[in-house]
Amino acid sequence: MMSVELTSTAQRSLCVERGLTGLYRWYIGRSQAQRGWNPDRDFAWRSLRQDQPDAIHVAVEGFYAVEQFVPDYVRTLLHVIRESYGRSHFHVRWGAEEEKHADLWRNAVLSLGRRSVAWLEEHTRVLRTQTYELPWDDPLHMLFYAVFQERATHVVYKALESAVGGGSSTVTAVPDPVLARAAATIALDEAAHYHFFLQASRLYLYYFPDQAIRALVDVLRHFSMPAHDLIPGYDEFGRVLHQSGLFGRRAHYTDVVQVALNHLGLPGIRAVEAGIRRSRTRPDLDAGPHASWLDSVRLERGARGVFTQAARYARDAGVGHTLNAEFLPID
Ligand SMILES: [Fe+2]
Numbered sequence: 061m062m063s064v065e066l067t068s069t070a071q072r073s074l075c076v077e078r079g080l081t082g083l084y085r086w087y088i089g090r091s092q093a094q095r096g097w098n099p100d101r102d103f104a105w106r107s108l109r110q111d112q113p114d115a116i117h118v119a120v121e122g123f124y125a126v127e128q129f130v131p132d133y134v135r136t137l138l139h140v141i142r143e144s145y146g147r148s149h150f151h152v153r154w155g156a157e158e159e160k161h162a163d164l165w166r167n168a169v170l171s172l173g174r175r176s177v178a179w180l181e182e183h184t185r186v187l188r189t190q191t192y193e194l195p196w197d198d199p200l201h202m203l204f205y206a207v208f209q210e211r212a213t214h215v216v217y218k219a220l221e222s223a224v225g226g227g228s229s230t231v232t233a234v235p236d237p238v239l240a241r242a243a244a245t246i247a248l249d250e251a252a253h254y255h256f257f258l259q260a261s262r263l264y265l266y267y268f269p270d271q272a273i274r275a276l277v278d279v280l281r282h283f284s285m286p287a288h289d290l291i292p293g294y295d296e297f298g299r300v301l302h303q304s305g306l307f308g309r310r311a312h313y314t315d316v317v318q319v320a321l322n323h324l325g326l327p328g329i330r331a332v333e334a335g336i337r338r339s340r341t342r343p344d345l346d347a348g349p350h351a352s353w354l355d356s357v358r359l360e361r362g363a364r365g366v367f368t369q370a371a372r373y374a375r376d377a378g379v380g381h382t383l384n385a386e387f388l389p390i391d
């Protein structure tokens with residue numbers, strides 16, 4: 061393998077951008093092949109059970125309210141990441157997938173039997189009088205934000221799937237295979253989004269470990285779900301998710317934060333914060349591009365994996381000549 065001295069920010073930025081472009085191309089191939097579902101035709105909405113307890117109605121209406129802000133999610137972040145070909149093109153595709161989630165939950169709200177089309181039209185009009193703003197206005201913070209947010213949505217949709225799917229859920233709900241399949245379908249999309257953002261994070265953690273770790277800690281300290289401040293009744297939605305057992309603080313820490321840190325090859329949040337403190341008081345510990353308390357072998361394997369995946373995809377698709385997917389290690 062060719063080894064290049066990646067001394068300048070520009071060189072390492074180019075590595076990240078190549079990784080993101082390869083990751084995006086790989087993602088599109090898989091998205092089209094495996095997740096081309098339709099929110100109308102693929103679900104028997106007319107046979108949805110209409111006798112669910114209140115908690116399920118509140119949860120599904122809350123999911124709709126959050127997902128239907130997707131035009132704002134796309135518009136706001138697109139301005140911030142537009143210089144990256146890979147990430148901005150991915151973002152447009154991501155938006156098209158999230159838009160289907162809003163449509164799916166809209167169909168669910170209207171098929172659960174309590175809400176009329178006129179109610180939903182007015183509800184949506186009121187929601188859209190508010191405008192979503194980004195919690196951070198830089199690409200790196202928003203990348204880690206996306207990691208935790210996508211993982212959280214995956215976890216909560218899987219919880220709904222088990223609740224109505226007759227699984228081992230502790231949540232009280234009426235078994236409904238249609239609603240279970242709807243939740244499972246979206247949960248799979250959220251898992252794919254989570255995976256994209258994990259892979260992108262691995263690039264930054266390897267090539268820009270200092271900035272990446274600091275952004276990650278900022279995000280964890282101040283995390284809240286998107287649009288929570290825009291949705292009338294959001295507090296009740298949160299309370300119902302918690303009381304019903306669909307999602308809560310414990311799930312946030314054990315199933316979201318710990319799982320994501322683990323997937324990224326990082327220690328728990330306390331250990332990450334302690335590592336940052338140590339490197340501040342003992343600059344020698346943070347002398348190289350990799351702080352010594354980080355598992356640099358694992359971080360390198362993570363970044364290398366993004367390029368390996370992209371190279372294999374491009375070769376199989378017959379476009380190996382169009383992508384620069386060679387992994388360049390930091391010396
Ligand atoms: Fe979604």
Ligand SMILES: [Fe+2]
Pocket residue numbers: 158210213249250253
């Ligand atoms: Fe998502």
